[in-house]
Amino acid sequence: MKRVLVIDDEPQIRRLLEITLEAKGFQVFTAGSATEGLQAVQTVRPDIVLLDLGLPDRDGQSLLAELRTWSTIPVIVVSVRDLESDIVTLLDSGADDYVSKPFNSEELFARMNAALRRTRPDLREAKYEVAELVVDFGNRRVIKSGEEVKVTPTEYAIVAELAKAGGRIVTHAQLLRELWGPLAEEERGSLRVHVSSLRKKIEDNPSCPTHLITEPGIGYRLC
Amino acid sequence: MKRVLVIDDEPQIRRLLEITLEAKGFQVFTAGSATEGLQAVQTVRPDIVLLDLGLPDRDGQSLLAELRTWSTIPVIVVSVRDLESDIVTLLDSGADDYVSKPFNSEELFARMNAALRRTRPDLREAKYEVAELVVDFGNRRVIKSGEEVKVTPTEYAIVAELAKAGGRIVTHAQLLRELWGPLAEEERGSLRVHVSSLRKKIEDNPSCPTHLITEPGIGYRLC
DNA sequence: CCCAGGCTTAACCAGATCTTTACGACAATT
């Protein structure tokens, strides 16, 4: 049975979709806000997401952008707006399709199936892998040579941030912002310590790192 | 055994429903006012709610609206009024079905079962098993090594939530929201206590848990 | 009315985790 996650702040819409989609044979999960929704993607691992724009806590597009940094799960955007420019922007941000309210449930169903057919199942795994190192976002785990590595919350945040960048450099500023909020420049020392202890766990030879690489003066990179 | 909460201000009706529903195999809880009812939803954790309109302290519809902001529990509205417009409004607000007084108990029973089937596909006949531990959603029981374990309502809610996640991590926030409603961040201490006592019941060695695992800084997981 | 079960709160403890600090290595610069 296919699992669908509905992210919408209006309870009535959630209910409506729940009923119509269950009738179509989907297993339906719901989330009432953007943050809740992002979390739910990880926990319920749906096959497809229906995302309403105009959530209270966060812009739908930024949610989509964040989601796309670590997941390729198909997302269909649902919204009352249907300006041509909006549609383009959203598809650019990684949406798979677009349905405007009020929607015809048959049309929605058809588009969902199309999106499901289109996706490559092998890419739906929310994981980042390099050689013997695997960052499993879905289960919040780090695996090295098949063995799970116990990392602290901060260490996971660092390695996840680097993994999401997919091998590209992540600057000190970016990491600091992600870990300690926007105005934390004094934590550079702390960051160094955490990187150090992280290397002890994921590197064969911590003093000569092969995965968590320092880019002097810039930041770090996972490769 | 399914739990049903009856919210009605008339003692006679409460009694009547209590008797007929108990005969049908439900465990019945009652509340005599809207505020009492809202509270009871949290404390008794029913599987379904029967809500009478025309409560003294509050409009039934606003109660429904509030409930729907944090719970998807099936609600069947019972009322003397049966204006078409009212029915539509109520279903819009999130009611699952509508029965007008005086009601036929067979009809009510049928509609309750329909609502339960529709809204809780995960609980229909499902069980979650890991080694010697079984969470029996259908009968609301926990079995360990063939023996039933007596758990309190809150403990059952916790273990059921974890079981539904099927071994994946459930965050503190998710659990808190599910157990105490949307704005309960202060209950973390209480959650810890319940987890502790739950472990005493389902773990061979509670100080070294093998099933109910702590994911430091994140939440819990059943495996 | 009292009693028992269940929930919450508070206190305490242990261990994990984070930050701070100090120091040494290294490279680039003067």
Added chain:
DNA sequence: AATTGTCGTAAAGATCTGGTTAAGCCTGGG
């Protein structure tokens, strides 16, 4: 060669988190 700044490491201390226990409160049933 000395200076400067960046980075890694180790150790210490502070802080946080989670588990446990016991006490008190509330509620429903006898």
